[in-house]
Amino acid sequence: MVEEGNFEPCNKAVEEDNEPKGLCYFFWGPIYWLKMLAVETHWSFVFGVVSVYGISQGLGGALARVGTEYYMKDVQKVQPSESQVYSGITSIPWIVKPIWGLLTDVVPIRGYRRRPYFILSGLLGLVSMLLISLHSKLHLVFALMALTAGSAGVAIADVTVDACVAQNSISHPSLAADMQSLCALTSATGALVGFSISGVFVHLIGPKGVFGLLTIPAALVFSVGIVLAEPNMPNFAYKEVSQKFLHAGKAMWTTLKCPEVWRPCLYMYLSFAVSLNINEGLFYWYTDSKQGPSFSQETIGYIFSIGAVGAILGAILYQNMLKDHPFRDLLFWIQLFYGLAGMLDLMLVLRVNLKFGIPDYLFVVIGEAVSQMIARLKWMPLLVLSAKLCPTGIEGTFFALLMSIDNVGLLSSSWGGGLLLHMLNVTRTKFDNLWLAILIRNILRLSPLSILFLVPRGDPNSSILPTEMLSSKDETEADEPKDIELVSLVNSVDGR
Numbered sequence: 001m002v003e004e005g006n007f008e009p010c011n012k013a014v015e016e017d018n019e020p021k022g023l024c025y026f027f028w029g030p031i032y033w034l035k036m037l038a039v040e041t042h043w044s045f046v047f048g049v050v051s052v053y054g055i056s057q058g059l060g061g062a063l064a065r066v067g068t069e070y071y072m073k074d075v076q077k078v079q080p081s082e083s084q085v086y087s088g089i090t091s092i093p094w095i096v097k098p099i100w101g102l103l104t105d106v107v108p109i110r111g112y113r114r115r116p117y118f119i120l121s122g123l124l125g126l127v128s129m130l131l132i133s134l135h136s137k138l139h140l141v142f143a144l145m146a147l148t149a150g151s152a153g154v155a156i157a158d159v160t161v162d163a164c165v166a167q168n169s170i171s172h173p174s175l176a177a178d179m180q181s182l183c184a185l186t187s188a189t190g191a192l193v194g195f196s197i198s199g200v201f202v203h204l205i206g207p208k209g210v211f212g213l214l215t216i217p218a219a220l221v222f223s224v225g226i227v228l229a230e231p232n233m234p235n236f237a238y239k240e241v242s243q244k245f246l247h248a249g250k251a252m253w254t255t256l257k258c259p260e261v262w263r264p265c266l267y268m269y270l271s272f273a274v275s276l277n278i279n280e281g282l283f284y285w286y287t288d289s290k291q292g293p294s295f296s297q298e299t300i301g302y303i304f305s306i307g308a309v310g311a312i313l314g315a316i317l318y319q320n321m322l323k324d325h326p327f328r329d330l331l332f333w334i335q336l337f338y339g340l341a342g343m344l345d346l347m348l349v350l351r352v353n354l355k356f357g358i359p360d361y362l363f364v365v366i367g368e369a370v371s372q373m374i375a376r377l378k379w380m381p382l383l384v385l386s387a388k389l390c391p392t393g394i395e396g397t398f399f400a401l402l403m404s405i406d407n408v409g410l411l412s413s414s415w416g417g418g419l420l421l422h423m424l425n426v427t428r429t430k431f432d433n434l435w436l437a438i439l440i441r442n443i444l445r446l447s448p449l450s451i452l453f454l455v456p457r458g459d460p461n462s463s464i465l466p467t468e469m470l471s472s473k474d475e476t477e478a479d480e481p482k483d484i485e486l487v488s489l490v491n492s493v494d495g496r
Contacts, residue, residue: 037182040175041168042229046182048118051220052161053183056125056154058190060217062308066198066301067210068147069283071132075207076140079427080280084418086144087280088411093152095407098400100159106244111232115225117160122222124153126215133212150214157221159400164228184315191308199301252398255391260456260464264389265405267454268382271335272409274448276417276441281426281434282345286364291431293360303361303368310369314376322377326459327385328452334378335452339445341370346438349431382406385455388464417441 038046068090072083100117109116128150132143165179172179201210255261285292286300295303322330344367347353353363386402420440424433456464 033178034182037175037178040172041179044224044227044229045164045168048161048164048224048228049179049182050186051217051224052157054186054190055220056157056217058187058192059194060190060214061154062191062194062304063198063201063210064150064214066195066202066297066304067207067214069280069300070202070297071143071207071211072280073284073287073428076143077428078140079422080284081418081420081422081426084277084280084421085415086147088414088418089144090147090151091407091411091414092148093155095404095411097155097159097404097407100156101163101400102245102248104160104163108233108236111234111236112230113233114160114164114230115228117156118225118228119222120225121153121155121157121160122218122220122225124149124156125218125221128153129211129214129218133208133215150218153218153221157224161224188308188312192305195301195305195308197301198304199296199298202297202301251391252401255389255398258465261389263454264385264456264464265402267448267451268386268402269405269409269412270451271331271378271448272406273412273416274444275338275413276420276444277410277413278417278421278434278437278441280418281421281431281437282349284426284428285349285431285434288429288431290429293364295361295364299361303364306365307368307372310372311376313369314373315380317373318377318380323380323384324459324461325381326457327381328455328457330381331378331455332449332452334374334381335448336446338374338378339442341367341374342438342442342445344370346435346442349435349438381460384460385464388460391465 034046068087069083072078072086078086104113104117128146131146132138135142138146165183168175169179198210201213205212256265283300286295286303288294344363348360348363348367353360386399386406389402390398417437420437424437426434426437458464
């Protein structure tokens with residue numbers, strides 16, 4: 001009788017509204033929501049999203065970032081400028097995401113368009129992570145090849161699950177927002193957990209041991225390719241593949257030549273490229289016992305986890321307060337605050353915080369949270385702008401192209417930051433000029449304000465493309481698959 005009295009109200013609420021109410025919601029709400037998605041879209045799809053976004057990209061990406069930082073510093077013993085360049089090399093697979101997207105859409109393998117690519121990405125991750133973790137003295141070149149292969153595995157899985165979400169968004173339009181929320185929530189939760197435990201695992205089992213743990217996310221991605229519910233496409237006309245690639249290429253080139261498109265694309269590239277990435281120099285300084293605060297592995301992980309919280313807060317702030325503001329006005333203030341927020345790093349390196357009695361750890365946590373929040377605030381309107389630049393018929397593929405342009409900008413930023421650290425002679429043990437590198441970076445962060453005229457004045461509710469691109473179908477639309485790549489190419493991010 002006690003059990004009936006305690007649980008009957010919850011059961012009735014679920015039966016009547018299909019949503020738990022009151023205190024029951026906090027426990028049963030997410031469970032019933034996941035159950036609803038599993039019933040409507042098939043459980044293997046939900047398993048795939050959780051495995052790729054939550055486990056592989058979220059948790060695995062957090063472990064990989066911290067593990068790679070310490071692997072380059074303590075195992076390969078490279079300079080921070082070199083580590084900065086190498087991190088750019090491992091991100092190259094994310095630059096060619098349109099290729100992965102087109103392959104999954106127009107080149108099925110044995111009649112399946114998604115499952116073989118999940119299997120391929122899982123195998124890439126398994127082999128590359130095992131190679132790094134088991135080889136005692138792996139040469140730097142082979143280590144970079146393995147890390148790049150692992151990054152390619154994650155990128156292919158990302159594009160493939162994106163295609164699955166796009167396909168289900170077409171067949172279940174009322175659940176499109178729920179599926180995007182599932183992707184974002186699982187990724188954010190995985191990143192929080194991953195960063196929180198990353199330092200502990202690096203301390204306990206070392207960076208190579210962390211790479212061994214990363215075989216688990218890769219194995220989950222591999223299993224998605226085994227269990228995913230997908231119809232078979234026998235007798236596929238492979239002779240038409242080259243024609244489809246050609247048509248898609250022509251359509252994207254025609255769109256890029258439009259001034260309403262190439263001008264904001266140029267701004268997006270330059271705004272990322274000139275904001276030089278010198279994170280490796282800061283990381284080496286964080287862990288230095290003489291000139292830096294000598295943070296432990298656990299502390300580094302906790303700092304990055306607070307940064308993930310800042311990114312979530314930035315997304316929430318944009319969604320609730322800033323999403324309807326004009327692009328140019330919003331980007332002006334965000335870019336301005338982005339440059340000013342970098343001054344926190346300058347104050348830290350010059351030890352100004354200690355003069356005010358603020359401990360290093362607290363100051364770094366505040367700086368990381370603020371920096372990641374503003375970075376996410378910058379990223380969100382650019383994603384919306386990119387979505388509005390996509391013409392009818394090739395929306396998904398063109399969006400992937402725009403994300404690749406952004407990733408090229410991030411690669412340029414990483415390599416430019418490495419060159420700056422090298423020119424200023426910031427090494428594993430010398431940080432005398434690190435403050436100057438930070439100052440130059442902060443000044444360059446303000447430079448995109450001078451090219452804001454490339455960004456349209458309109459807001460997210462107005463049209464940007466010419467009317468003919470919005471009203472007319474491209475001649476390739478008949479040949480293009482409807483579920484090309486996904487609009488949800490965000491996590492990358494952070495990816496990056």
